[in-house]
Amino acid sequence: MKQIEVQILGQGYLLGCPEGGESRLLEAVERVDTAMCRIRDAGKIRARDRIAVLAALNLAFDLADRSMAELQARRDQPAPMPPAATTVATSDDAQLTSLLQRLDRCLGDDGQLL
Template identity: 65%
Template structure:
């Protein structure tokens, strides 16, 4: 296993990576860094853990959309996920609204995920 040192939102991380997977890992790091920086730069969220969770949810939602295109296209249109964070809890998708409410409650409880 190879180790890569990368920067995500200005912080260094040492990541394990399988041989031959370096390019894919660097592409993943670039996506995560970009998603987190866009959320941070929008100025609506300051806590690094909340930024990470929102970026992960955005990326996971996008990835799920690629696997079930017709249903995901409808969900994306109604959810209104943006690069500045998840703003789509507007009643169009009750599952997404419920997920966001649970996430907000959990993060308000102690301000950290782990």
């Protein structure tokens, strides 16, 4: 495992990183550092641990919102029908059409079941 030294809120950290994951880790560090700096620069909170907790909560909330939006987008897209289901649906449509035609003949001009 590779180690990378990073700066978050002006403090150095030595982080373990799997091979090939350097860019993702650096992007995560950038997001955390930006979130923490934004909270610190607002001036209301000075304690580093409180800033970290608030930043973590903000990032988790954003992630949950994004996940919910993706889930909603997937729900809004029609699911593709598998080939076997298409065949069954086509067969069902033909049977339904035939049944409706038979009902129309039985009802005649009246158009009412009772």
